[in-house]
Amino acid sequence: MNKQQLFENIKRKKSFLCVGLDTDIKKIPEHLLKEEDPIFAFNKAIIDATADLCIAYKPNLAFYESMGVKGWIAFEKTVNYIKQNYPDQFIIADAKRGDIGNTSAMYARTFFEELDIDSVTVAPYMGEDSVTPFLTYEGKWVILLALTSNKGSHDFQLTEDTNGERLFEKVLRKSQEWASDEQMMYVVGATQGRAFEDIRKIVPEHFLLVPGVGAQGGSLEEVCKYGMNKTCGLIVNSSRGIIYVDKTENFAAASRKAAQKVQAQMAEELKKVIND
Numbered sequence: 001m002n003k004q005q006l007f008e009n010i011k012r013k014k015s016f017l018c019v020g021l022d023t024d025i026k027k028i029p030e031h032l033l034k035e036e037d038p039i040f041a042f043n044k045a046i047i048d049a050t051a052d053l054c055i056a057y058k059p060n061l062a063f064y065e066s067m068g069v070k071g072w073i074a075f076e077k078t079v080n081y082i083k084q085n086y087p088d089q090f091i092i093a094d095a096k097r098g099d100i101g102n103t104s105a106m107y108a109r110t111f112f113e114e115l116d117i118d119s120v121t122v123a124p125y126m127g128e129d130s131v132t133p134f135l136t137y138e139g140k141w142v143i144l145l146a147l148t149s150n151k152g153s154h155d156f157q158l159t160e161d162t163n164g165e166r167l168f169e170k171v172l173r174k175s176q177e178w179a180s181d182e183q184m185m186y187v188v189g190a191t192q193g194r195a196f197e198d199i200r201k202i203v204p205e206h207f208l209l210v211p212g213v214g215a216q217g218g219s220l221e222e223v224c225k226y227g228m229n230k231t232c233g234l235i236v237n238s239s240r241g242i243i244y245v246d247k248t249e250n251f252a253a254a255s256r257k258a259a260q261k262v263q264a265q266m267a268e269e270l271k272k273v274i275n276d
């Protein structure tokens with residue numbers, strides 16, 4: 001999916017919501033445990049209940065890999081289910097990969113060839129040769145960690161060099177030499193508030209993947225105020241705030257309600273920048 005198609009989906013659905021499929025066997029409703037594949041059964045119900053309200057799904061690999069082979073099977077089934085039934089959805093493998101070049105090439109092969117996923121999150125710490133193998137696939141996206149939502153973002157990302165440049169700013173500037181806004185997005189945590197203003201000075205046109213609303217307490221309003229651009233430029237993720245609002249047989253309808261609430265807020269925010 002290219003940038004224009006993503007923007008068209010956002011306008012059509014009046015939504016820039018990404019539902020995070022952080023599916024934990026210990027948190028899903030008990031009645032699903034009798035299913036052959038409870039993780040997939042849960043994901044399928046959540047996807048069917050929310051697909052008209054969101055433009056992306058973000059399964060986080062940690063939740064699947066923690067279950068070994070069964071987890072990988074559930075992950076692959078989930079990706080295929082979305083692709084077959086909701087082909088307009090942008091799929092993000094939140095895997096935070098990155099290694100020496102030939103190893104990164106294997107990660108890229110996994111997500112882009114074997115699974116044909118739209119995008120993968122990548123850590124920038126190992127530099128250019130750890131990122132460029134992901135960029136050799138046309139139509140696929142790298143989502144580079146820039147300024148994350150957690151407290152630990154202060155340890156490295158927010159520290160300044162002698163010229164006053166913060167590490168996340170260096171990541172944004174340097175990585176633009178590797179790919180354009182048609183192939184690269186950045187992760188910026190919703191908890192980072194006004195930093196979005198500084199980020200937009202360096203990457204005015206790029207899409208940003210924004211986790212941290214909902215359970216982590218980031219403000220959607222603030223993210224939009226400082227981070228939205230003329231093509232929206234935001235994919236805002238919520239995982240626990242949507243998928244775990246109810247543990248009964250009614251869980252999917254409850255998740256839909258939670259997604260509807262966020263989507264309605266997003267529709268209002270979009271009106272401020274998009275006229276058609």
Ligand SMILES: O=c1ccn([C@@H]2O[C@H](COP(=O)(O)O)[C@@H](O)[C@H]2O)c(=O)[nH]1
Nearest residue numbers: 060148149189211214215216238239240
């Ligand atoms: O800076 C980051 C980068 C990634 N994440 C991931 O996003 C979701 C957030 O889940 P919530 O339940 O909505 O808090 C999760 O998969 C994280 O690993 C992030 O939170 N912050």
